[in-house]
Amino acid sequence: MQTPYYLxxxxxxxxxxxxxxxLREASGVKSLLALKCFATWSVFDxxxxxxxxxxxxxxxxxxxxxxxxxxxxxxxxxxxADNEIDExxxxxxxxxxxxxxxxxxxxxxxxxxxxxxxxxxxxxxSSFDLADPARPFSRLxxxxxxxxxxxxxxxxxxxxHNNCENADFERFDAMLSLIEQRFxxxxxxxxxxxxxGGVHFTGEGYPLDRLADRLKRFxxxxxxxxxxxxxxxxxxxxxxxxxxxxxxLHNGKNLAIVDSxxxxxxxxxxxxxxxxxxxxxxxxxxxxxxxxxxxxGDIFGEFRFPEALKAGxxxxxxxxxxxxxxxxxxxxxxxxxxIAVRELDGTVRQVxxxxxxxxxxxxx
Numbered sequence: 001m002q003t004p005y006y007l008x009x010x011x012x013x014x015x016x017x018x019x020x021x022x023l024r025e026a027s028g029v030k031s032l033l034a035l036k037c038f039a040t041w042s043v044f045d046x047x048x049x050x051x052x053x054x055x056x057x058x059x060x061x062x063x064x065x066x067x068x069x070x071x072x073x074x075x076x077x078x079x080x081a082d083n084e085i086d087e088x089x090x091x092x093x094x095x096x097x098x099x100x101x102x103x104x105x106x107x108x109x110x111x112x113x114x115x116x117x118x119x120x121x122x123x124x125x126s127s128f129d130l131a132d133p134a135r136p137f138s139r140l141x142x143x144x145x146x147x148x149x150x151x152x153x154x155x156x157x158x159x160x161h162n163n164c165e166n167a168d169f170e171r172f173d174a175m176l177s178l179i180e181q182r183f184x185x186x187x188x189x190x191x192x193x194x195x196x197g198g199v200h201f202t203g204e205g206y207p208l209d210r211l212a213d214r215l216k217r218f219x220x221x222x223x224x225x226x227x228x229x230x231x232x233x234x235x236x237x238x239x240x241x242x243x244x245x246x247x248x249l250h251n252g253k254n255l256a257i258v259d260s261x262x263x264x265x266x267x268x269x270x271x272x273x274x275x276x277x278x279x280x281x282x283x284x285x286x287x288x289x290x291x292x293x294x295x296x297g298d299i300f301g302e303f304r305f306p307e308a309l310k311a312g313x314x315x316x317x318x319x320x321x322x323x324x325x326x327x328x329x330x331x332x333x334x335x336x337x338x339i340a341v342r343e344l345d346g347t348v349r350q351v352x353x354x355x356x357x358x359x360x361x362x363x364x
Contacts, residue, residue, distance in 0.1 A: 001242075001338070001340060001348070001350060002338070003242050003243050003244040003259055003260075003314065003337075004241060004242060004243045004244075004258075004259050004260040004265065004335070004338075005241075005242050005337045005338035005339065005340050005350070006040075006239055006240070006241055006242075006320055006321070006324065006325055006337050006338070006339050006340065007239060007240050007241075007242050007316075007340050007341075007342060007348070008040065008042075008043055008238060008239045008321065008339070008340070008341045008342065009238060009239065009240070009341075009342040010043065010046060010341065010342060010343055010344050011342070011344055012237050012238045012239075013043065013046070013047070013235060013238040014344070015202070016202040016233065016234055016235065016236060016237075016238065017046075017047060017049070017050035017051070017234075018050070019201065019202045019208060020050050020051060020202070020230065020233075020234065021050045022208065022212075023201065023208060023211065023212055023215075023228075024052070026208075026209070026212035026213075026216070027211075027212040027213070027215040027216040027219070027226070028215075028216060028219055028225075028226070029212075029215045029216075029219070029226045029227065029228055030052040030053075030072070030225065030226070030227050030228070031051050031052055031227070031228050031229075031230055031234075032051065032052060032053045032054055032055040032072065032074055032194075032227055032228070032229050032230075033047060033051050033053070033054045033055070033065075033069065033229075033230070033231070033234055034054075034055055034197045034229045034230065034231030034234075035054055035055065035056050035057070035061040035064060035065055035326075036056070036057045036061065036231065036326065037197070037231025037232055037234075037235070037322045037323055037326065038231060038234065038235045038321055038322055038325070038326065039061065039064060039325070039326050040321075040325050040339060041064060041068035041069070042339065042341055042351040042352070043341060044068050044069045047069070047234070048069055048070060048071055051071070051234070052071055052072050052227075053065065053069065053070075053071035053072030053073055053074065053093075054069045054071075054072075054073055054074070055073075055074040055076060055194070055227075055229045056073075056074065056075055056076060056077075056092075057076060057077060057078075058077055059077070059080075059084045059087055059088050059091075062074075062075040062088055062091045062092050063087070063091045065091075066091040066092070067091075072093050072094075073091060073092050073093050073094075074092065074093065074094045074095075074096060074194070074227075074229075075088050075089075075091070075092035075094065075095045075096065076095075076096040076098070076118065076159065077098065078098050078139065078140065079098060079099075079102060080097075080102060080106065085106050085109055085110075086109065089109065089110060089113055092113075093114060094113075094114040094115070094116055094157070094192075095110055095113055095114070095115055095116070096115075096116040096117065096118055096157075096159045096194070097115065097116070097117055097118070098118050098139075098140065098141060099117075099118075099141075099142060100117070100142055100147060100148070100150075100151050103115065103117060103151060103154060103155070104151070107154060114156050114157070115154065115155045115156060115157075116155050116156065116157040116158060116159055116192070116194070117141075117142060117148065117151070117155050117157075117158055117159070118140065118141035118142065118158070118159045118160075118161070119141050119142055119143070119148065119158045119159070119160055119183060120133060120134060120138055120140055120141035120142065120143045120162070121134070121143075121160055121162055121175070121178065121179045121182065121183070122134050122143055123162060123175050123178055124162040124163070124164060124175075125162070125163050125164050125165070125166040125168070125171055125172075125175070125198065126164035126165075127164075127165075128164075128272055130271070130272070131164055131272075132164070133161060133162055133164075134162055140161075141159075141160075141161075145182060145183055145185075145186060148183075148186055149185075149186060152186055152189055152190075155190070156190060156191040156192060157190050157191055157192035157193060157194065157224075158183070158186070158187065158190060158193050158194070159193075159194040159196060160179055160193070160194070160195055160196055161194075161195075161196025161197065161198070161229070162175065162196065162198075163175070163195075163196060163197065163198030163199050164198040165198060165200060165232065166198055166199055166200060167200040167203050167206060169206065169207050169210055169211060169214075172199055172211070172214075173210075173214055176195070176214065176218060180218070180222075184222070187222045187224065188222050188223060188224075190222075190224055191224060191225065192224055192225040192226070192227065193218075193222070193224045193225075193226055193227070194226075194227040194228070194229060195215075195226060195227065195228055195229075196228070196229050197228065197229040197230050197231045197232070197233070198231075198232075199211075199228065199230070199233060200232065200233055200236070201228075201230070201233055202230070202233045202234070202236055203233075203236065215228075231322060231323075232322040232323075235321040235322055236319065236321070236322065237318070237319050238321045239319075239320045239321035239324075240316040240317060240318055240319075240320050241260060241265060241266065241316070241317040241320035241324070241337060242314065242315075242316055242317075242337075243258040243259055243260040243314070243315050243316075243317060244258060244259050244312065244313070244314055244315075245257070245258055245309050245310065245311055245312060245313040245314075245315065246258060246259050246292065246311060247311055248309055248310060248311065253286070253287075253288050253302075254285070254286065254287045254288065254308070254309070255287070255288050255290055256287050256288070256289050256290065256309040256313075257290050257291070257292055258289060258290070258291065258292065258300070258315060259292055259335075260291055260292065260317075260334075260337065261291035261292055261293040261295075261298050261331065261332070261334050262276070262291050262298055262299065262300055263291065263293055263295050263298055263329075263331050264291075264293060264328060264329050264330070264331045264332065264334045264336070265291075265324065265328050265334075265336070265337055266300075266317070266320065266324050267323070267324075267327040267328075267329070268323045268324070268327070269300070269301075270297070270298075275300070275301030275302070276289070276300040276301045276317045276318070277317065277318035277319050278300075278301075278303040278315065278316070278317060278318060279316075279318050281303050281304055282304050282306070283304045283305045283306035283307070284304070284306070285304065285305045285306070285307060285308045285309070286302060286303070286304050286305075287302070287303060287304075287305060287308075287309050288301070288302045289301060289302075289303060289315065292332075292334060293331060293332040293334055294332055295331075295332075300317060325339065330359050330362055333359060335354065335355075336354035336358070337354075338350055338352060338353040338354065339351050339352040
């Protein structure tokens with residue numbers, strides 16, 4: 001298959017799904033796929049066998065969840081517009097408002113719908129200010145228990161989304177205890193609570209049994225149905241970005257230019273100044289792998305290989321499912337990677353390719 005393309009491997013996706021299913025059996029918690037992280041609907045039929053539905057951040061995401069995933073559909077947005085609220089309601093089982101202002105504004109239109117409110121507990125695990133929902137002056141959710149109490153009769157649940165790449169169970173436990181201490185009297189009057197995403201419970205070595213026990217105790221003590229919204233946890237290590245070396249040069253370091261771009265195809269690497277993952281990353285030859293866009297800093301990272309790289313060599317960029325396909329763009333007119341799926345029997349099928357017509361259609 002012609003590179004570049006994202007390759008989703010169901011045999012790598014399956015262990016995440018099995019852990020999600022086990023967690024539900026052990027704790028009663030329901031898991032909703034966070035479409036902001038991963039929305040490649042070609043594998044939704046597979047994922048829906050293990051997950052309970054989807055959660056969204058926009059009208060288009062909630063519609064995609066309803067039409068392509070099915071099952072339970074939660075709608076959330078930082079702010080809904082007047083011209084989209086009715087359609088959002090028509091595609092969702094629950095609607096979560098970001099503020100009391102939005103809840104009040106659309107109260108009449110959402111009568112009879114299960115409604116929730118996002119609550120900002122003021123603590124998080126994010127190490128990046130850019131992604132910290134509890135950063136100073138955050139617009140993400142209501143934070144005052146007294147104000148929230150005044151509208152508690154208009155809603156049936158809360159969403160707390162304050163974890164970010166949190167692989168530390170002790171930290172999760174401590175923050176959940178803080179939430180209970182501050183908002184417990186409100187939580188106990190609700191029917192359901194979403195604890196959001198960002199809990200890396202499918203990671204290697206994570207104490208899944210302890211998480212199950214903690215979530216079950218939280219649900220039982222407060223009399224609520226608990227939801228998690230795994231994004232990265234659902235698809236971690238499940239896909240690669242397959243690329244080809246186009247050219248090499250030496251300018252103080254060995255440089256290899258590939259037929260892809262971090263700015264166009266793995267944007268989070270650029271935003272958070274992170275390095276891509278190549279496995280195995282071992283050998284006597286060190287190379288800087290660079291993207292083909294004109295951005296000077298379009299660099300995947302520095303890696304080690306057993307042989308010197310040359311034009312025509314194929315490389316696999318690891319862990320390329322989350323926040324990649326949902327953020328890809330047409331910067332420089334660089335061809336978007338195709339999307340392919342490796343089935344459990346090992347066969348590979350291309351499910352989508354992108355060409356000039358797609359590039360032109362995105363403009364006017």
